[in-house]
Amino acid sequence: MAGHPKHQNSSCQQCGQETPAELLAACRAAGLRRTQLLENVLEVLRTHAEPVKISGLLQARGIRGTCDPATLYRLLQRLETKGLVRRIGLHERAAHFTLHRAHHHDYVVCRECGDVATLKMDCPVEKLENEVGRRTGFREVYHELQFYGVCPKCSARSA
């Protein structure tokens, strides 16, 4: 299930290293006000290994019931504009988000149930970003790599 919260850190050594205080400081530096919602959103994103969607955030402990969806959309927009959060497309209707400064990850998405798994492998593409910029004239290039397939659970079910 792409939605259900898994309150766990990735086993990736480079993730979950930023403290809440550091994250908050980065937001303040970007001109955002210190809000309960902001703190809660950062904490949820920080403690999830997989990208989180808005519906997930809306149900998260500390957020559920305390905030209007529109407010959350606006906050995430602000965070994305400031480069603090990254919006990820995973073929679902709903957008997913991760902390922008987190270690880069690639994902495998099940095309039946939508489950998202984080790949623990070196990204083979990171080095190409500069080359792509050079070839196309695009600036500030970053990338997004997803694999799609059928997850073990779903293959089992249809077998």
Added chain:
Amino acid sequence: MAGHPKHQNSSCQQCGQETPAELLAACRAAGLRRTQLLENVLEVLRTHAEPVKISGLLQARGIRGTCDPATLYRLLQRLETKGLVRRIGLHERAAHFTLHRAHHHDYVVCRECGDVATLKMDCPVEKLENEVGRRTGFREVYHELQFYGVCPKCSARSA
């Protein structure tokens, strides 16, 4: 503009090689009926280097005015299910489509204007699909790689 039709073939040697008749035959083999709309959609996809979205198809020559949006959505669903067309996520609200059997491409997307450019370079990831499957237990793995940045036009405008 991500939407406007560019009736051109890619300079990629391996694309645009399937004839309309071959495509149609593949659809027939998949159990689809030969329809004017089907032929027109295939032709538009075949002659576009970049992925096309539904709003683009709806405005395309030969299609505009002749078909209901719902019908087009249904057709593309059928085509995707049969593996004849591939749905691509490009961070826009609207899904994009390409012919599934076309040579695989990766894209650069402008995060300001949404313009999509096709990368003419060897895909560095294709070989990893099997490995990802082995590591994660996912089956029928394929991938999608996109680069994001600011296109030359948009960087010029903001400068």
Added chain:
DNA sequence: TTAGATGCAAACGATTTGCGCGGAA
């Protein structure tokens, strides 16, 4: 003749926007 395609209209889910109020700086 008959299952698959279509048009039309209504439903849906994700996201955005206008507006007036309340709270962080």
Added chain:
DNA sequence: TTCCGCGCAAATCGTTTGCATCTAA
């Protein structure tokens, strides 16, 4: 005190669905 962020409600946009009709096979 002054903006920024908020809740609420309505509007938008892409997409899906139900149903009666039509048509390719």
